[in-house]
Amino acid sequence: MKSPHQDDSVANDRSQTPASVPAPVVSRLSLYLRELQRFQQRGWETVSSTQLGAELGFTDAQVRKDLAYFGQFGYPGVGYRCMELVAAIRGILGTDRTxxxxxxxxxxxxxxxxxxxxxxxxxxxxxxxxxxxxxxxxxxxxxxxxxxxxxxxxxxxxxxxxxxxxxxxxxxxxxxxxxxxxxxxxxxxxxxxxxxxxxxxxxxxxxxxxxxxxxxxxxxxxxxxxxx
Amino acid sequence: MKSPHQDDSVANDRSQTPASVPAPVVSRLSLYLRELQRFQQRGWETVSSTQLGAELGFTDAQVRKDLAYFGQFGYPGVGYRCMELVAAIRGILGTDRTxxxxxxxxxxxxxxxxxxxxxxxxxxxxxxxxxxxxxxxxxxxxxxxxxxxxxxxxxxxxxxxxxxxxxxxxxxxxxxxxxxxxxxxxxxxxxxxxxxxxxxxxxxxxxxxxxxxxxxxxxxxxxxxxxx
DNA sequence: TAGATTGTTAATCGATTAACAATC
DNA sequence: TAGATTGTTAATCGATTAACAATC
CATH class of the missing domain: 3.40.50.720 (NAD(P)-binding Rossmann-like Domain)
Structure with a gap:
């Protein structure tokens, strides 16, 4: 398993997006983003796939699988850093610009x-x-x-x-x-x-x-x- | 195969709705209703599963399968009578009342x-x-x-x-x-x-x-x- | 280190499509 | 009757979940 920190250039390379991501995955991505921003507001530094999923009624496996379509964003033993993942998802969805x-x-x-x-x-x-x-x-x-x-x-x-x-x-x-x-x-x-x-x-x-x-x-x- | 006309009491019995219909089926049901009403406006008496599906980007098989969850509404060789099917779907969704x-x-x-x-x-x-x-x-x-x-x-x-x-x-x-x-x-x-x-x-x-x-x-x- | 949690593969589950006998 | 189209079963496809080695 590779941490994003060991190889930023690969982990954050958004051009590596696969040919086609299932539509349900993309719409959940928006939900993850919305929820992550709420975690941020509450002052959370990191969040696990279990915590993020629970909030939305999804399994932890689904959260991880969905995100894995786009790269490696998490830290084993730690979870996902809210700020980082928010930035990553905005980049994927294209809402990092106006x-x-x-x-x-x-x-x-x-x-x-x-x-x-x-x-x-x-x-x-x-x-x-x-x-x-x-x-x-x-x-x-x-x-x-x-x-x-x-x-x-x-x-x-x-x-x-x-x-x-x-x-x-x-x-x-x-x-x-x-x-x-x-x-x-x-x-x-x-x-x-x-x-x-x-x-x-x-x-x-x-x-x-x-x-x-x-x-x-x-x-x-x-x-x-x-x-x- | 049984025509609705041969046994109205069964074909139109909406209480026979199965325990659980997949959510995607119910949301397509609403789309069928909307589309059928447009066919009606255009003066169509009947419509086939192929015609109804084409309008929405679904296969004919999907249309028939979806409707089959709720009963038998069609006429082999003919299709579905728009007015009848509209009434049936409104009954299923509950929009036959206000x-x-x-x-x-x-x-x-x-x-x-x-x-x-x-x-x-x-x-x-x-x-x-x-x-x-x-x-x-x-x-x-x-x-x-x-x-x-x-x-x-x-x-x-x-x-x-x-x-x-x-x-x-x-x-x-x-x-x-x-x-x-x-x-x-x-x-x-x-x-x-x-x-x-x-x-x-x-x-x-x-x-x-x-x-x-x-x-x-x-x-x-x-x-x-x-x-x- | 021990505990936690990831990314990923394999197993399961469910939904869509194809095919066809039955019917008008 | 011949042509068209249904309802339904079986086959396929895709998505979700479970499990676990890798990692911090």
Missing amino acids: WNVALVGLGNLGRALLGHRGFHQQGFRITAAFDVAPELVGKTVEGVPVCSMEELAAVVQRESLKLAIITVPASNAQAVADQLIRAGIAGILNFAPVTLNVPSHVRVVGVDLALELEQLTYAVLQRAAQGD | WNVALVGLGNLGRALLGHRGFHQQGFRITAAFDVAPELVGKTVEGVPVCSMEELAAVVQRESLKLAIITVPASNAQAVADQLIRAGIAGILNFAPVTLNVPSHVRVVGVDLALELEQLTYAVLQRAAQGD
Whole structure:
């Protein structure tokens, strides 16, 4: 077994990322990061895979296996140094830098996201907003200038934006996605309740609030049918 | 093979739901429902497992296997009748009735959700809102009365609420969850960026916006490292 | 040193896919 | 009938867990 300290150049070499990491691993990576930051806040210097996993409901083996996809970050007999692992995961996820994000659709939800504080803290910044409503275009909402849909390609290209959030009605979502992708967007966070059809080089994460609530109603009914 | 029409009493018997259906199956069920409703809008009478799956990027076998957990809904040689399957899935998920939902935390996001149209359409209605801010308590936001946290237990019990949405800061989320659960809430949609600790009879679905964006940055970086 | 904990391999578990008889 | 498509079983695939030598 090799400690990171014995060979930093290998242990911290993030370009050695394997061809393909299972998607569940990457989403747990985000959870580890979130949890590690909480351990840091509580003043922990190090944390073991058992402690980190327990907090999230995972086994210690899973934590170690997941991290092992990306390198060796731990110290046998000690655990993981919180600060180091936070830095490593941010590097892997790409949140060691700030990402500027485009937002399309200034309805209730879009406006809320513009004013959302949680983004900044994790390295995201909405720098451009778009809407079809003429009365909004040209104005500034939450400090972000609102542009027309016609300006989208130009703005996305000028600012080299790679990420976009879609908060338009379902009926327009696919057209907006097409437009964003043509402009060069590579990752879309989609709040419209439709499955977007995108080329393979574009990644979509969908958040459908009704759909999430349905998972809850199902669970509640199940419990009611059995337990009570 | 038995057609639903040959024995309705068995095919439609939702109480025959197996002890435990894998979680991924239930979340796909919601996707099937959403997609079926779109087929209906387009005027389709029936749809095959191949057609339904293609739209979502799943194999036909997966669609059939998933549905088979809950009964027999299809017609060999024909496919699934959209209207029937929509009704069946709504019955399974429990969205054939309306669910009243409590919302705690009237920040940007909470307010946006109060005014969110997508909920009503799928059978959800936020009927009670809570916040610590004295200047909000007693007022009405988007037609929903705002109560103090002290009133929470009474309101949840009076209205027999089973579902709640948490949109409070991370630092308060666990305490709010505890309070909700004590009041009788069984399902929580949590927007605070923390892992909630809840008893096994309570189900939590977490939506962490920064975390979703991290999945995108990772994917974008991967693509950049390989393709380009 | 003894105790703790890693990274990794092998064993297990569960979920997806393929195949096909049954059916309309 | 012939063509299409289901529900289901068996085969495959992938992900999780257990176990343990290596290490601090």
